[in-house]
Amino acid sequence: MTPAERWPAILLQLEPDTWKRAEDLAEALGVSERTVYRDVQSMVEAGVPLQGVPGKGYRVPEDYLLAPVTLTTDEAVMLILGSAYAAQNFDGRYRAAARSAQRKLDAVLPSEARERAFALQGSVHLVPPSAFGTPTEDGHLQRVRQALVEERAIVATLAPPSAPPSERTLNPYGLLQKAATWYVVGYDPDRSRVVHLRLQDVDDVRLTDHTFERPESYRTPPDGPDPTPTEKVRVVFAAEVTPSVQVAPSLHVADREYTSDGRLLLTIKVDHELEVLPWLLSWGQHVRVIEPRALRKRLATEARRIADQYRDMPTLLD
Secondary structure (H helix, E strand, O other): OOHHHHHHHHHHHOEOOEOEOHHHHHHHHOOOHHHHHHHHHHHHHOOOOOEEEOOOEEEOOHHHOOOOOOOOHHHHHHHHHHHHHHHHHOOHHHHHHHHHHHHHHHHHOOHHHHHHHHHHHHHOOOOOOOOOOOHHHHHHHHHHHHHHHHOEEEEEEEOOOOOOOEEEEEEEEEEEEEOOEEEEEEEEOOOOEEEEEEHHHEEEEEEEEEEOOOOHHHOOOOOOOOOOOOEEEEEEEOHHHHHHOOOOOOOEEEEEEEOOOOOEEEEEEEOOHHHOHHHHHOOHHHEEEEEOHHHHHHHHHHHHHHHHOOOOOOOOOO
């Protein structure tokens, strides 16, 4: 069991009105008392408000737990999806809290709903709309996600440039993102096989009333896929902002180096430049992209578009 797994496990063992000794926690988790002491110290340093008394043990304060909340099955399934997303994009106390929430909800859900939540965690990617994407594609993603949650077939309208529009019926099994392109993976009953449909080629997506059951082979572990980003981005921050630079948890920092004049050189791994573009723009003139060249050009283009919006004096009609 890794530290990331032990933190939520420790939280699940603690209550406000009962002290739990380190030896009891160690036995419950299958680790040594020394490991428990080390984990508890790390949790306190991360901001988890644990209370400890020598000879008595540990507990959480009374105001740490909320009053009981009544949830519908659908509400619980959505919260499990959200907590899985949070566990992947936060560290420390918040990752522990997200995983603890997942386990609590898993424990009270009916088996059928638990299996549905388990399957959706690996197939419904909770990626926020991109400011540099298109409203049409965002709408397609929302409808496909709804179809995945409800296990309903979709009808996609394709309109190739040199061919008449056509419709494809699909039982969606999951969403896959490769670079900046989204693909729907699903079963095509007309072709009697699983296909990959690129959303960029789709003009319209509509849900049908036909339901299906997703095969077991398309159910992935609760934490979902965790591919290693492959595209390298190297940027340098000006010395005056170096102490303030915070990298979002969703971005993988491969290397961090300080130059002799106080500048910060970061190497970041991403799946596509759109992931890092808004963050880089937020730093304005204080950051410069070293590579790749395509991202340098993209930033320059966006900066010119922003500048163009402020060339004229604003009026009351704007």
